[in-house]
Amino acid sequence: MSATNTQENRSGYNAFTDLLIGISDGLIIPFALSVGFNVLLATTTMVWYAGLAVVLAGAIVMGFGSYLAAKDRQESFANKTEAEESALKKAELEKTLRLFRQLNLGQDMQNQAAEEIEKDSNEWKAYLQKHMGTAEVQETGTAGKTAIIIGLAFIAGGIIPLLPYAIVNAKQDALQCSAAITLLCLLTFGYAKSKANNEPVLWGTIRLVLMGAAASGLVYFVAKIFAN
Numbered sequence: 001m002s003a004t005n006t007q008e009n010r011s012g013y014n015a016f017t018d019l020l021i022g023i024s025d026g027l028i029i030p031f032a033l034s035v036g037f038n039v040l041l042a043t044t045t046m047v048w049y050a051g052l053a054v055v056l057a058g059a060i061v062m063g064f065g066s067y068l069a070a071k072d073r074q075e076s077f078a079n080k081t082e083a084e085e086s087a088l089k090k091a092e093l094e095k096t097l098r099l100f101r102q103l104n105l106g107q108d109m110q111n112q113a114a115e116e117i118e119k120d121s122n123e124w125k126a127y128l129q130k131h132m133g134t135a136e137v138q139e140t141g142t143a144g145k146t147a148i149i150i151g152l153a154f155i156a157g158g159i160i161p162l163l164p165y166a167i168v169n170a171k172q173d174a175l176q177c178s179a180a181i182t183l184l185c186l187l188t189f190g191y192a193k194s195k196a197n198n199e200p201v202l203w204g205t206i207r208l209v210l211m212g213a214a215a216s217g218l219v220y221f222v223a224k225i226f227a228n
Contacts, residue, residue, distance in 0.1 A: 014196075015145065015149055016196055017193075017196055017197070018066070018145075018146050018149040018150050018153070019149055019150075019153045020153075020189060020192055020193045020196060021066075021150055021153070021193075022062065022149060022150035022151065022152065022153025022154040022156075022157060023153045023154070023156060023157035023185075023189055024157065024186070024189045024190070024193060024208055025058075025062060025154055025157065026055070026058070026059075026153060026154035026155065026156060026157025026158035026159075026160075027157045027158070027160060027161060027182055027185050027186055027189065027212065028186070028208075028211055028212045028215055029054070029058055029158070029215070030051050030054050030055050030058070030157075030158035030159075030161055030162055031161035031178060031179075031182045031212060031215075031216055032212065032215035032216040032218070032219045033050075033051065033054050033219060034047055034050075034051045034161055034162060034165065034175075034178060035175065035216045035219050035220045035223070036219040036220060036222065036223035037050045037051060037223075038171050038174070038175050038223075039220065039223035039224060039227050040223050040226065040227055043171070044164075044165040044166075044168060044169055044170070044171055044174045045165070045166075047162075047165045047171070047174070048162055048165040048166045051158070051161075051162040051165065052162065054158070055154070055155055055158035055159065055162070056155070058154055058158065059151040059152070059154040059155045059158070060151065062150050062151055062154045063147040063148065063150055063151030063154070064147065066146045066147050066150045066151075067143050067144065067146065067147035068143075069146075070142055070143035070146040070147070071143045074142070074143060157185075157189075160181060160182065160185055161178045161181060161182040161185075162178070163178075163181070164177035164178045164181065165178065179216075182212065183209065183212075186208050186209045186212050187205055187208075187209060189208065190204055190205035190206070190207065190208030190209060191204070191205045193208065
């Protein structure tokens with residue numbers, strides 16, 4: 001395995017994954033709600049503006065939620081790293097003192113070694129990242145990036161199923177066009193998301209489409225109930 005791949009596997013942050021999450025959620029949620037708006041609202045223009053409001057609100061919620069989740073992961077990792085660093089220091093100190101005792105070195109030399117190990121915290125952090133094995137190295141400062149990428153990606157994905165309502169006047173035609181475009185996009189991003197997460201491609205692709213179908217179907221039936 002190359003050094004680049006190793007670094008990618010250890011990194012806790014992946015902008016491409018955030019992008020796919022934002023776009024796929026942006027496709028599913030606004031499309032599902034636009035199906036309900038199509039039933040409840042009188043014109044495609046009304047559906048378009050209602051959908052835009054949903055997209056903007058969803059982007060804020062998704063961005064803020066992902067920011068809090070990323071901050072929580074970073075704090076958890078920092079606590080874990082601190083504990084591992086402390087354990088490594090303690091183990092190395094014990095080995096060093098044991099060696100000094102075997103060499104019959106004085107207590108002053110042993111104390112000096114202990115002080116040096118305690119003092120070089122930056123060296124120990126570098127050592128920890130190099131030798132910590134399968135543990136993740138969580139990048140700091142990524143919470144804001146995650147929030148921005150997911151929020152903007154949600155907007156980009158959410159606009160796609162709404163565009164037909166801004167162009168087509170007939171609601172039924174706009175709905176059919178929106179469904180076709182959304183289906184194609186869900187297949188594409190489902191495939192990309194599966195590849196990025198090393199999941200079975202066929203199931204990952206179909207799963208995203210099924211989620212969109214289930215969400216839009218549920219919203220449609222609820223809207224029909226209120227419409228009647």
